[in-house]
Amino acid sequence: MALIVQKYGGTSMGSPERIKNVARRVARYKAQGHDVVVVVSAMSGETNRLIALAKEIQAKPDPRELDVIISTGEQVTIGLLAMALKDVGLEAKSYTGTQVKILTDSAHTKARIQHIDDAAMRADLAAGRVVVVAGFQGVDPEGNITTLGRGGSDTTGVALAAALKADECQIYTDVDGVYTTDPRVVPEARRLKTVTFEEMLEMASLGSKVLQIRSVEFAGKYKVKLRVLSSFQEEGDGTLITFEEEDNMEKAIISGIAFNRDEARINVTGVPDKPGIAYQILGPVADANIDVDMIIQNVGIEGHTDFSFTVPRNDYQAALNILEGVQGHIGAKHISGDDKICKVSVVGVGMRSHVGIASTMFRTLAEEGINIQMISTSEIKISVVLDEKYLELAVRVLHKAFGLDQEN
Secondary structure: OOEEEEEEOOOOOOOHHHHHHHHHHHHHHHHOOOEEEEEEOOOOOHHHHHHHHHHHHOOOOOHHHHHHHHOHHHHHHHHHHHHHHHHOOOOEEEEOHHHHOEEEOOOOOOOOEEEEOOHHHHHHHHOOOEEEEEOOEEEOOOOOEEEOOOOHHHHHHHHHHHHHOOOEEEEEEOOOOOEOOOOOOOOOOOEOOEEEHHHHHHHHHOOOOOOOHHHHHHHHHHOOOEEEEEOOOOOOOOEEEEOOOHHHOOOOOOOEEEEEEEEEEEEEEEEEOOOOHHHHHHHHHHHOOOOOOOEEEOOOEOOEEEEEEEEEHHHHHHHHHHHHHOHHHHOOOEEEEEEEEEEEEEEOHHHHHOOOHHHHHHHHHHHOOOOOOEEEEEOOEEEEEEEHHHHHHHHHHHHHHOOOOOOO
16 A cells, blocks of 8 residues: 555646546545545636736736635635545545645745645545645745745645655646657657656756646655656556666667747846846846846956846846846946747756767757857756747757657
8 A cells, every 4th residue: 555646737627527537536546545645736727817817906916915816726626626536435635735734935926835734634544535635835924825836736746745755746637748848849759758857857947847847856855756647548657757777877868858938038238347247137136036047148358248148038027127227236238138039958867978969959950040049058958049939940850860759
């Protein structure tokens, strides 16, 4: 008998019939003798509907009140699933994040989990109940409802698995695993049987939508066995996210191509080339809770330098406004930007033991006439910023260039 945490996304919970299908799947695991904790998202489209509703009232919704509103989506689905489980003969109990006491910080709409009180859940499991928990939400030390950011139900699932020391955390979604890239862009993309935490962390951070990056961080930190499965297929092993094994080091040079359309670039030109200028530029942006990704600073000429960095597209205008407000203080001659860019990345632990990955990537893009605007590297990935119009072409040609359409 094992303790399994299962997480079901919005598509899996998208209708009463699909919720009943989830209940039947959970019942099969219970029939095998397993204890099961289920984490669910809101019904597909519901969070977007609630955000749009809030914006009809207030153009820039108050973050605290927005969390109150958007957390209700999961409150609906936990109640419905608990009812569906009872309808198939199982004892079940639903919990909001507050009822579990998933304690977070107070960063509304982007909260981070600090502690989970597992006592009530363990008591229910010991009594034979299925525990159903609302994903995406928690409570801060003052008792305010908080949410964890888009995709936060994955993080809830993995965090609960870590707190409960579950045998496995299963992430059920509308795809049957992690692919070499998005099959909607490259039909030849293949499902990976296994992928390392390192690779999955890079792929999630670089735009792969299968798992939220924080859930992968949690899983890696607490050594939670993580598996991605389809909620619409009865059979299949999905993709196991695991720790790197030495005998797999040289099996595949590149595991996948990740991409992200949600990118914007900001250029700060003609700033004084002096110690501390990077902090003066990026400090106010960080203070506004805006993530900065790729950064390039040119070599100083005649006492001045140029500085470029990328931010999420939704934060583009806010970041521009911040920098225009401090332009005089930092001494910048000009501030400009582009919100029609994308990021394409090749990822693989095999890069550590192979040379020529960068040259293959750059040559492949050059042969298609695709200009590279920015480059960023780590030990197991290379990312480039391109004009957004070249995204799908770049992904297709790179996927083929690295042989990802071929079985290993």
